[in-house]
Amino acid sequence: MSPKLRLDRIKNKQVKKKGGKVKLSNINIRTHPRFSNVYISGLPQNPKLYSKNLIPGNKVYGERLITFKGEEYREWDPFRSKLAAMILEKPSLEFLTKDLSCLYLGASSGTTISHLSDIVYNGVIYGVEFAERSMRQLIQNTDKRKNIIPILGNANFPESYAKSIFTPIDLVYQDIAQPNQAQIAIENCNYYLKNKGFLILAIKSQSIDSVEKSEKIYIQEKKIIEKAGYVIIDSINIHKYAANHIILTVQK
Numbered sequence: 198m199s200p201k202l203r204l205d206r207i208k209n210k211q212v213k214k215k216g217g218k219v220k221l222s223n224i225n226i227r228t229h230p231r232f233s234n235v236y237i238s239g240l241p242q243n244p245k246l247y248s249k250n251l252i253p254g255n256k257v258y259g260e261r262l263i264t265f266k267g268e269e270y271r272e273w274d275p276f277r278s279k280l281a282a283m284i285l286e287k288p289s290l291e292f293l294t295k296d297l298s299c300l301y302l303g304a305s306s307g308t309t310i311s312h313l314s315d316i317v318y319n320g321v322i323y324g325v326e327f328a329e330r331s332m333r334q335l336i337q338n339t340d341k342r343k344n345i346i347p348i349l350g351n352a353n354f355p356e357s358y359a360k361s362i363f364t365p366i367d368l369v370y371q372d373i374a375q376p377n378q379a380q381i382a383i384e385n386c387n388y389y390l391k392n393k394g395f396l397i398l399a400i401k402s403q404s405i406d407s408v409e410k411s412e413k414i415y416i417q418e419k420k421i422i423e424k425a426g427y428v429i430i431d432s433i434n435i436h437k438y439a440a441n442h443i444i445l446t447v448q449k
């Protein structure tokens with residue numbers, strides 16, 4: 198075996214612990230230079246992402262748990278979470294802090310919302326999902342997380358879940374693949390979002406028009422947002438991780 202290969206093997210040696218927890222001997226986890234409660238390891242130009250596990254020992258989607266200096270971190274996969282993909286592309290997300298009240302539209306089975314729950318650990322996230330099967334999985338996967346409130350509801354009708362939302366909303370996060378996704382976001386923001394609050398909106402061009410060029414769809418969706426009086430702060434292309442997707446950061 199070459200000395201380099203031997204060194205790589207030693208570096209990547211994994212020590213398996215009970216309960217599927219993995220401790221990597223060479224991982225040096227540190228705080229992200231720009232974003233609160235987001236952590237990285239590896240080279241700054243090509244880092245791995247983590248969030249600190251709010252419920253130590255608990256996994257949501259089979260992610261790796263890593264203990265470093267007495268704290269447990271959950272590896273955050275950009276191919277499974279568009280928020281992670283966005284963070285790797287250096288967005289304007291400095292407003293993401295521990296106390297936020299969030300409305301999450303399209304919570305699915307809990308992958309991204311669970312990492313958001315690690316980040317806004319002192320706040321609350323109302324997770325709206327209309328598929329009953331996904332809602333069952335969401336409840337199973339996140340029932341220990343006291344800052345997530347699952348809501349079975351249709352994001353097309355924001356007023357229909359008003360009784361379940363009892364704090365002003367600082368952030369609306371939307372990831373639903375629907376033809377009217379920009380309109381759904383605006384209606385929810387008009388209804389719930391504080392003035393100066395933020396919207397993070399994943400736009401999937403294929404769900405809007407599967408024939409038209411993605412770039413044209415993105416321009417059209419941005420116009421809908423601006424026409425409604427919202428300001429687009431950032432537009433991040435995440436095609437590297439999720440085909441035909443951009444993510445917009447928008448302010449009310």
Ligand SMILES: C[S@@+](CC[C@H](N)C(=O)[O-])C[C@H]1O[C@@H](n2cnc3c(N)ncnc32)[C@H](O)[C@@H]1O
Pocket residue numbers: 277278279302303304305306307308309310325326327328331350351352353372373374375
């Ligand atoms: C792309 S998945 C979301 C993945 C999730 N954000 C994550 O990263 O973990 C889209 C989800 O939106 C849900 N959805 C689609 N249209 C919806 C609507 N009108 N109201 C509520 N949920 C909706 C789907 O059932 C699906 O679970």
